[in-house]
Amino acid sequence: MKINNILSMSGGKDSCSTALLAVAQEVDFEMVSADTGHEHPETYEYLDYLESWFGKPIRRVKADFSEQIARKRRKLIAGELPGWTDAARDRALQVLYPTGIPFLDLCMWKGRFPSSQARFCTQFLKTEPIIEQVFLPLLDANEIIWSWQGVRRDESHARRYAKEFEEVGGGLFNYRPLVRWNADRVFEAHRYMGLKPNPLYKQGMGRVGCMPCVNSNKAELQAIALRFPDEVARVREWERLVSEASRRQSSTFFTATNDALHTSTDLVDYKTHGIDRMIEWSGTARGGRQFDLIAASADPESCKSAYGLCE
Numbered sequence: 001m002k003i004n005n006i007l008s009m010s011g012g013k014d015s016c017s018t019a020l021l022a023v024a025q026e027v028d029f030e031m032v033s034a035d036t037g038h039e040h041p042e043t044y045e046y047l048d049y050l051e052s053w054f055g056k057p058i059r060r061v062k063a064d065f066s067e068q069i070a071r072k073r074r075k076l077i078a079g080e081l082p083g084w085t086d087a088a089r090d091r092a093l094q095v096l097y098p099t100g101i102p103f104l105d106l107c108m109w110k111g112r113f114p115s116s117q118a119r120f121c122t123q124f125l126k127t128e129p130i131i132e133q134v135f136l137p138l139l140d141a142n143e144i145i146w147s148w149q150g151v152r153r154d155e156s157h158a159r160r161y162a163k164e165f166e167e168v169g170g171g172l173f174n175y176r177p178l179v180r181w182n183a184d185r186v187f188e189a190h191r192y193m194g195l196k197p198n199p200l201y202k203q204g205m206g207r208v209g210c211m212p213c214v215n216s217n218k219a220e221l222q223a224i225a226l227r228f229p230d231e232v233a234r235v236r237e238w239e240r241l242v243s244e245a246s247r248r249q250s251s252t253f254f255t256a257t258n259d260a261l262h263t264s265t266d267l268v269d270y271k272t273h274g275i276d277r278m279i280e281w282s283g284t285a286r287g288g289r290q291f292d293l294i295a296a297s298a299d300p301e302s303c304k305s306a307y308g309l310c311e
């Protein structure tokens with residue numbers, strides 16, 4: 001039976017190091033990347049660089065929510081969705097069309113953004129398109145897949161017990177060769193092999209993925225506000241579209257209650273509690289009560305790295 005080594009490539013440091021390890025072990029592997037439509041342009045450019053560095057193509061897959069959106073439209077028109085007012089329905093029908101941007105279409109279909117508590121984005125935007133478009137055709141042909149994943153145990157609590165190797169079933173195996181690695185070792189692998197890390201790591205980003213990720217921390221938000229106003233403007237527009245497509249007519253990209261100044265009596269609306277409020281909060285110190293002068297005077301062109309890459 002044919003064995004396929006398929007590596008999920010996000011353009012981040014861990015998936016790159018996984019690929020470097022495969023090269024060092026002289027493994028024949030393929031790379032696949034799930035395009036969420038919500039990556040920074042420099043990550044898309046970096047994927048092109050990786051293709052030339054590794055000398056092989058990265059297969060790009062995308063989720064498509066046009067059917068789900070069409071179904072939601074039909075149900076709205078037929079009045080089959082409970083709790084919708086006529087005004088909310090009419091507004092939703094004006095914006096509820098597929099855009100071809102997977103992240104935005106997923107949120108318009110769901111009528112909300114994902115969050116750290118409801119992280120449906122990974123499943124719908126990354127896991128399922130790769131399984132459906134890449135893995136299933138091979139498994140249906142009775143081939144074996146080793147799915148190489150750049151997962152490290154020290155990344156997060158949820159990954160603390162990640163297994164290095166596991167059988168999923170049906171010929172699919174997960175292989176996570178970096179489970180015991182830390183971030184220093186990951187960047188050391190880049191240095192040793194001569195691969196440039198994603199440039200966003202020198203622009204204040206602790207992680208590379210969606211821009212921004214729903215799990216972004218305050219420092220990352222601060223860096224995004226300083227360096228990437230176009231991405232902030234895009235998210236602001238997405239908040240409007242997703243809000244108009246939602247029953248409540250409001251949805252914020254970040255959970256508004258994460259803001260330290262939020263009180264339980266605040267009425268949450270995307271116009272007052274959206275990305276701009278979180279950006280404003282990211283530029284504060286002392287629990288959000290004081291303007292952070294040091295952050296505000298930072299140079300947007302300067303090198304900043306949580307991993308000591310600027311030294």
Ligand code: SF4
Nearest residue numbers: 121122209210213214
């Ligand atoms: S990078 Fe963040 S926002 Fe993007 S799919 Fe993953 S968890 Fe969701």
